Amino acid sequence: MLKKEYCGLFGISGHAEAARxxxxxxxxxxxxxxxxxxxxxxxxxxxREQRGMGLVADVFREEHLSRQLKGTVGMGHIRYSTTGASLLRNAQPFMVRYKDMGLAVAHNGNLVNTVELRRELENNGSLFQTSMDSEIVMHLVAQTLSDSSLEEAMSTACRRLKGAYSLLFMANNKLIGLRxxxxxxxxxxxxxxxxxxxASETCAFDLLEAEYxxxxxxGEMVVIENGRLHSYRFCExxxxxxxxxxxxxxxRPDSIVFGKNVYESRKAMGRTLAREAPVDADFVMPFPDSGVYAAVGYAQESGLPYEMAMIRNHYVGRTFIQPSQDMRDFGVRVKLNPVKSMINGKRIVIVEDSVVRGTTIRTRVKKLRELGARELHLRVSCPPICHPCYYGIDFSSKGELIAANHSVEDIARYMNLDSLHYLSVDGLLDSVQAKSEYCLACFQGTYPVPPPQGGSKSCLE
Structure with a gap:
């Protein structure tokens, strides 16, 4: 189960309430x-800008949306840091002024040649305000902007970037998006x-009743200005x-991503998992909210009942008062609590979407054992994560990835499980109706873009 996400982008051009x-x-x-x-x-x-630390509802007030952030063109960013510290100066969009243009950039992803590019830029006199690799993009654009159009400068800059980057870029009233x-x-x-x-996901469109x-x-760049959209290919x-x-x-399960329905994809992973590793059990359950939709698919394919035997507390916020030291595992228990009457004497299939370190699942399995579970079988709807990610996911270093250092049998013993099965790579690809088009580096260690020397994921690590 993963604990941290990365970033989200949203931009709009030609709307009277762009900020809202x-x-x-x-x-x-x-x-x-x-x-x-x-x-x-x-x-x-x-x-005009407004940035802050915390959740969207905490950062923006009505006065920001109705009075301060005026205009018909806008873009926004929500951040989980993969490069650069969690500080206000690293919050995005990153904004500068170049001659007569206001420029802003927002980035989702992670560059693998950050150190190399930053060193080159600093040697040529560039001064950096942040520790984000996103700022590098702005410096590269500025290098050629005086001699070329904005679109050409963006294309030239992006051809020098290696790694993962979906970008939104604003230059006065011009909004640019590229992958x-x-x-x-x-x-x-x-x-x-x-x-x-x-937007990064279509669920943002649904809330606004926008058409996807x-x-x-x-390798495409779209430029939106004065109600017109132009498309350019900056790299094949x-x-x-x-x-x-x-x-x-x-x-989000209600999104369409890479042309795939996320909800149906996760259910398909669960169905495939049920075919790969069936269990004679009393019911199937997830640890909400991870694994919920794969568990639905597993239950439907296996014919076993689907039960929510763990209840999630949806009101645990970031500012929750921490307990005293003697309240062990409180952080796990405050988020999820089992329905005790459903556990005793039962054979249970637990479906999870992923396992990184395994410590949280171990604590939850221990609680189910204490409540009298007769058998506990864990089914994971992705293959074992054995390699770190250099493209923007905060996976641990290889030394902390449990599947990188232990066999499936050892992991099952560590978690006190009766059985453990990870979805195979072939089963995963079959579930999303694809064979080779996805990045599988975290499972197989084959990186589409070579990682930086030394394996560092950040310019400051």
């Missing part, structure tokens, strides 16, 4: 990052009335490698 629409777009994608949030708008003369040529991170295009919208048009293609992809974890875990 951006607010709700970010609100719909809050699951993608909870550390900071920001919105930038163009009011006809200058860019890296490998297509690691999602970015989709929609329309609400006469306004174009860009299509995905931005890998050699091989697309969208992140499979969008479908396994990250995206």
């Amino acid at each position: 629409m951006t607010y709700f777009g970010l609100y719909a994608m809050q699951h993608r990052g909870q550390e900071s949030a920001g919105i930038v708008t163009w009011d006809g003369q200058k860019l 890296d040529p490998w297509g690691f991170r999602p970015l989709c295009l929609g329309r609400v009335g006469d306004a174009y919208v860009l 048009l299509r995905d931005i293609e890998p 992809p050699e091989r697309t490698s969208p992140c499979i974890f969008e479908l396994i875990y990250f995206a």
Whole structure:
């Protein structure tokens, strides 16, 4: 089970309430990052911004949306840091002024050549305000902007980037969206009335009643200005490698990502898992909210009842008062609590979407054992995570990944399980009706873009 997400992007052009629409777009994608949030708008003369640490609803007030963030063009960002510390100065969108243009950039993903590019830029006199790799993009654009159009400068800059990047870029009233040529991170295009919208996930469109048009293609840049949209190809992809974890875990189940229905994809993973590793048991249960939709698929395929034998407390916030030291495992218990009457003497199949370190699941299994569970069988709807990610997912180092250092049998003993099965790679690909187009580096260690030397995921690590 994963604990941290990455980032979400939203942009809109040609709407009288651009800031408010951006607010709700970010609100719909809050699951993608909870550390900071920001919105930038163009009011006809200058860019306006509001950024802050915390959740979308905490950062923005009515006065921001109705008075301060004026304009018909806006873009926003919610962040979980994969590069750069969790500080206000690292909150995005990142905004600067270049000659007569206000410029802002927001980034989802992680570059693998950050150290190399930053060193080169600093040697040439560039001064950095943040520790984000996103700021590198701005410096690269500025290098050629005086001699070329903005679109050409963006294309030249992005051809130097290696790794994962979906970007939103604002230059006065011009809104630009693009995806890296490998297509690691999602970015989709929609329309609400006469306004174009860009978002990391289609669930943002649903809240605004916007029409989903299509995905931005890998290596494509779309430029929206004065109600018109132009598409450019800044780089031809050699091989697309969208992140499979969008479908396994990250995206909201009501989204369409990479052209796939997330809800149906997760159910399909559960059905495949039931065929690969059936169990004679009393019922199937998830640890909500992870694993819920795969558990539904497992139950439907196996014919076993589906039960919510663990209840989630949805009102545990970031500011929850921490307990004293002697209250062990309180952080786990405060989020989930079992329905005790359902556990005693039962043979239970637990379906999870992923296992990283295994410590949280071990604690929960221990509680089920204490309540008298007769058998506990864990089924995981993705393959074992054995390798770190360098493209924007906060997976642990290889030394902390339980599947990288222990066999399935050892992990089952460590968690006190009667059996453990991970979905096979072939089963995962069959579930999403694809064979080789996704990035599987965290399972297989084959990286579409070579990671940096030394394996560092950040310029400051």
